[in-house]
Amino acid sequence: IKMNPHKEEGKVRVRFVTNDPSIRVTETPFAVTLKLGRLGLSEVVNHLREETDASLHKPFDFLINGKFIRTTLDKHLKKAGLSEEPVITIEYVEAVTPPKREQENQHDDWISSVDARSSLGLALTGCYDFGARIVDGSATTLLTAVGHTAAVKAVAWTQSSKKNALQFLTASLDKTVRLWAADVDAKTTCPMAVFKAHTASVESISANPDGTRFASGGYDNKLMLWDLQNLPQPAAAVQSKKKRKNASILESHSQAVTTVTWPTQFQLLSGSMDKSIRLWDLETMANSDTMMAPSALHDLSYSIEAGLIASAHADHAVRLWDPRITDGKYNIQTLLSHKNWVTSIRWKPNSATQLLSSSHDGTVKLWDIRSKIALFSLDKHTDKVLCTDWLRNVDSTNSNDEWKIVSGGADTKLKIYSSGESE
Incomplete structure (x- = not known):
């Protein structure tokens, strides 16, 4: 039997590295037991940090070649084919703490959609009661906008940097989209x-x-693409089918278009019940690329930091796509944990690794794409969850606690969670 001369029996030489200078320890290799898992490795790092007060010990997550360690070192190294390496480099990051529910807001009907990506820490919600609401981080309804004649299916901010000059869109089962102006200080919607x-x-x-x-x-x-500039006067003028100067139609999907996202000025993505994700060239108005999924699409989210698309599907899966791949095998990862249709997906702002998903199974899941297993499952809803998003915590002075998690669905409750400390 050949023995690795650099390896003691039951031990392996490791080097700990991190990108966070506040938790950095020596990078000199040394031997640790192969039986250690995440908690044991955390104790090693806390010891190396010379943190003698156990109450101040931090939990860490550990990665080898970009993949989280979720078993013992021994099992992880064997599965990765690294058992014979003389020194293993282990990256560590501060672990995400479990999200805790903080507040909830009672709506009058199903909550279909939420856009919480406001710099003011405001969430915009759409509801089956025909209305939209602006809700703050303490789950207080600040304003309500009612004008549709059927359920609101989607909402989106267009301007959200000043409380007295907000603008947003609502889309409905009544076949229309409405543009609204709102002033939170004056408590008016128009x-x-x-x-x-x-x-x-x-x-x-x-x-x-x-x-x-x-x-x-x-x-x-x-x-359809619409122009929000040079709108006809007076206010509330209707863009008719015959006089559609403000609209362009992009036709290529063969079934319902269930999700659109416009993450940068030059990138527009759409997803459909026809199982396709389509990328659009906004200069030529042409479908520049198409990615086919095994199941109908319900939502898309694009991470500028990762350059990846995340998608939510009817077959219970979350899928990750890399549109930069040229051989056509765009689907690089599938995350399986939900027990029913995945309804929404949202990358964490400024993160290349973390995202949220919600499902008809009543849960919201927090993922880190470096692990196949969800970090946490928030199962506080009593019915289908239809939407989730990241809500900026404008009251926080700690950059690690900058975001909250917000979700809503068929139990008519908008729930807000602290998201815990992040990467």
């Missing part, structure tokens, strides 16, 4: 325009980053 061109329920809307245009997708299989 309808600005109604966009009529879809011939079936409008399921998804997304504004471009500067709020000058938006995209809408619906059950009429149409993806």
Whole structure:
């Protein structure tokens, strides 16, 4: 039997590295027992940090070649084919703590959608009671906008940097999209325009980053682009089918367009019940790339930091796609944990690794894509969860606690959680 001369029996030489200078320890290799798991490795790092007060010990997560250690070192190294390596480099990050529920807001009907990506720490919600609400981080309803004649299916901010000059969009089962102005300080909402061109329920809307245009997708299989500048006067003027100067139609999906996202000025993505994710060239208005999934799409989210698309599917899966791949095998990872249709997906702002998903199984899951297992499952909802997002915690002075998690669904409750300390 050949023995590795650099390895003692039952031990392996490791080097600990981190990108966080506040928790950095010596990078000199030394031997640790192969039986150690995440908790044992955390104790080693805390010892190396010379933290003698056990109450101040931090929990860490550990990665080898970008993959979390979720078993013992021995099992992980054997599975990765690294058992004979003389020195193993282990990266460590501060572990995410479990999210805790803080507040909830009672709506009058199912909560279909939430856009919490406001710099002011405000969440915009859409509800089956025909209305939209602006809710703050303490779960207090600040404003309500009612004008649709059927359930609101999607909402999106267009301007959200000043409390007295907010603008947002609502899309509805009544086949229309409405533009609203709101002033939280004066407690007023004002309808600005109604966009009529879809011939079936409008399921998804997304504004471009500067709020000058938006995209809408619906059950009429149409993806439409709209101009928010030079709107006709007076306010609440209708964009009719015959006079559609403010709209362009992108037709290529063969079934309902269930999700659109416009993450950068030059990138528009759409997803459909036809199982396709389509990327659009906004200069030529052409479908520049198509990625086919095994199951119908319900939501898409794009991470600028990772360059990856995350998708939510009817077959209970969350999928990750790399549009930069040229051999056509775009689907690089599938995350399986939900027990029912995945309804929404959201990358954490400024993160290349963390995302949220919600499902008809009543849960919201927090993922780190470096692990196949969800970090946490939030199962406080008593019915289908239809939407989730990251809500900026404007009261926090700790950059690690900058984001909260917000979710809503068929139990009519908007729930807000602290997201715990992050990477």
